[in-house]
Amino acid sequence: MAARHDLATDPGLQEELLQARRGTAFFARKLNELTDAELDGGSLLPGWTRRHVVAHVGYNARAIARLVEWAATGVETPMYPSTEVRDHEINFGATLSPIALRNLFDHSAVHLSVEWRDLPDQDWDNEVKTIQGRTVPASETVWMRTREVWIHAVDLGNGASFADIPEPVLARLLKDITAAWRTRGTDTGLLVKVTGTGLVFGDTRAADPTIISGALPAVVEWAAGRGASGGTSGVTAGGPRAGSDVPAAPKWI
Numbered sequence: 235m236a237a238r239h240d241l242a243t244d245p246g247l248q249e250e251l252l253q254a255r256r257g258t259a260f261f262a263r264k265l266n267e268l269t270d271a272e273l274d275g276g277s278l279l280p281g282w283t284r285r286h287v288v289a290h291v292g293y294n295a296r297a298i299a300r301l302v303e304w305a306a307t308g309v310e311t312p313m314y315p316s317t318e319v320r321d322h323e324i325n326f327g328a329t330l331s332p333i334a335l336r337n338l339f340d341h342s343a344v345h346l347s348v349e350w351r352d353l354p355d356q357d358w359d360n361e362v363k364t365i366q367g368r369t370v371p372a373s374e375t376v377w378m379r380t381r382e383v384w385i386h387a388v389d390l391g392n393g394a395s396f397a398d399i400p401e402p403v404l405a406r407l408l409k410d411i412t413a414a415w416r417t418r419g420t421d422t423g424l425l426v427k428v429t430g431t432g433l434v435f436g437d438t439r440a441a442d443p444t445i446i447s448g449a450l451p452a453v454v455e456w457a458a459g460r461g462a463s464g465g466t467s468g469v470t471a472g473g474p475r476a477g478s479d480v481p482a483a484p485k486w487i
Contacts (some may be wrong), residue, residue: 241354250376251350253403257383258343261291264387264394265339270332278389278460288335289327291386293320295342297365298375302349305360305372313365320365346379381407385458396451396460404454405433411457411486412436420484428453444481445472457483 242248265288277287297313297320304311314320327338358373384403387394396404408426412435415421425436425443428450437443446456452468459482471480 238351240351242350242358243355244358247358247373247376250373250380253400254350254376254380254383255347256400257380257387257403258347260394260398261383261387261390262339262343264390264392265336268390268392272392273332273335276391278391282389283328284390284392285328285330285335286324287386287389288339289330290324291382292335292338292342293323293327294382295339295346295379298379299342299346299349301362301364301375302346302353302372304362305357305375306349306353308360312363317365350376377406381410385460388455388460396455396458399451399454401450404450408433408435408450408454408457411454411483414486415484418484424484426453426457446470446480447472456480457486459483459486 240248240251242251268284273284273288275284276282277284279287282290300311300313303309314323327335330338353372359371361369362372362375363369364374364378380403384399385407387398388396399407408428412421412426415424415436421436423437423440423443425434425438425440425445427434427445427447429447431450433450436446446453446469448456448469456469469480
């Protein structure tokens with residue numbers, strides 16, 4: 235039987251699908267490096283074990299697949315009935331046996347990839363709704379998954395770093411994060427600069443901003459709340475209002 239390929243023909247979308255699948259493969263590699271006993275260990279997310287991270291990533295694939303099905307059929311299928319249901323699902327998933335937890339990740343990732351594969355060109359612009367209530371085209375589901383798998387591979391805490399994430403993904407992450415700050419008005423007086431590039435985000439109108447600077451992986455790590463305040467490796471704070479320590483980044487999500 236001949237192999238089946240994505241029905242999407244747009245080159246930009248094909249590249250985004252590739253980044254999402256590469257991120258899924260990277261998460262799978264870091265997960266497979268963990269022993270069953272190590273799944274019980276803490277992750278980089280406060281209050282979550284590695285089990286919680288794996289459960290979240292697995293159920294997230296199922297939730298995003300529901301949005302792709304919505305785009306394909308026109309039948310409204312929300313990601314989750316509520317955030318409470320989502321949180322309960324993650325906590326339940328964290329109690330699964332190691333083999334069941336690993337199967338959850340594997341099977342849900344394949345299911346989502348197949349849903350993307352079989353979505354024809356004309357359906358990628360169909361609108362769906364995220365758990366936050368945003369109405370977005372189905373094509374946005376690819377980015378929603380991309381950032382989940384790459385960031386949470388780092389959150390497993392077994393060797394992955396933001397330096398492992400492709401630069402296009404990092405740049406888009408930084409754009410997303412700083413846009414969220416701007417929407418909430420929490421970026422006042424804060425300017426983020428990526429050294430060696432023209433990337434500048436934050437309060438560009440501030441007269442005397444606190445300037446956070448560093449290489450792209452380090453800046454995104456800080457912006458995503460993964461770098462510890464006062465000691466974020468590779469990130470510095472400057473400007474007349476800056477203290478001796480790097481401040482904690484504003485809340486993102």
